[in-house]
Amino acid sequence: KAGVTQTPRYLIKTRGQQVTLSCSPISGHRSVSWYQQTPGQGLQFLFEYFSETQRNKGNFPGRFSGRQFSNSRSEMNVSTLELGDSALYLCASSLSGREQYFGPGTRLTVT
Amino acid sequence: KQEVTQIPAALSVPEGENLVLNCSFTDSAIYNLQWFRQDPGKGLTSLLLIQSSQREQTSGRLNASLDKSSGRSTLYIAASQPGDSATYLCAAQDRDDKIIFGKGTRLHILP
Numbered sequence: 001k002a003g004v005t006q007t008p009r010y011l012i013k014t015r016g017q018q019v020t021l022s023c024s025p026i027s028g029h030r031s032v033s034w035y036q037q038t039p040g041q042g043l044q045f046l047f048e049y050f051s052e053t054q055r056n057k058g059n060f061p062g063r064f065s066g067r068q069f070s071n072s073r074s075e076m077n078v079s080t081l082e083l084g085d086s087a088l089y090l091c092a093s094s095l096s097g098r099e100q101y102f103g104p105g106t107r108l109t110v111t
Numbered sequence: 112k113q114e115v116t117q118i119p120a121a122l123s124v125p126e127g128e129n130l131v132l133n134c135s136f137t138d139s140a141i142y143n144l145q146w147f148r149q150d151p152g153k154g155l156t157s158l159l160l161i162q163s164s165q166r167e168q169t170s171g172r173l174n175a176s177l178d179k180s181s182g183r184s185t186l187y188i189a190a191s192q193p194g195d196s197a198t199y200l201c202a203a204q205d206r207d208d209k210i211i212f213g214k215g216t217r218l219h220i221l222p
């Protein structure tokens with residue numbers, strides 16, 4: 001089975017722009033979770049989608065949003081980018097939200 | 112609110128030694144605890160997952176234990192090798208499926 005894929009792998013944006021990241025889960029997995037990883041804060045949970053519905057949400061501002069499509073692929077959008085949004089964004093898929101399998105991540109740099 | 116702590120933040124060990132990585136969590140009402148490995152700039156690789164009803168899991172040279180009453184988990188690595196050098200993260204999943212990560216232990220195996 002193919003693993004979790006994330007595109008793009010690297011991205012450079014300027015402050016104020018918006019960005020969309022994509023995640024394709026393992027075939028058959030219906031849950032996709034998104035995480036932000038920074039050196040200072042570590043891995044922080046953003047949100048989880050299950051069958052196209054947001055099921056859980058972390059403590060991030062409304063600039064961070066996501067969605068899931070009927071084929072379980074998920075996108076994450078960040079609007080009005082700030083320098084502090086520079087991070088590795090990881091997505092993880094699972095059958096039910098339990099054991100999670102992570103993708104390679106998207107490295108976002110905001111200048 | 113669940114908090115997950117990993118101490119030490121970094122560890123250097125000569126090749127061939129056995130070692131133990133520690134993880135503590137504040138809320139014992141967890142669904143499972145998972146150990147991950149992360150290589151620099153990469154995503155997370157799942158190593159072991161322990162369900163709340165289990166006490167330990169083993170895979171090759173790795174053994175993870177879980178003591179919910181004391182809020183602790185350990186990852187034991189036998190006969191360490193330079194290829195074991197990486198950051199090891201533990202993550203506690205609660206009954207609402209939220210996953211809280213520790214900040215990790217950076218392990219360096221000295222050849």
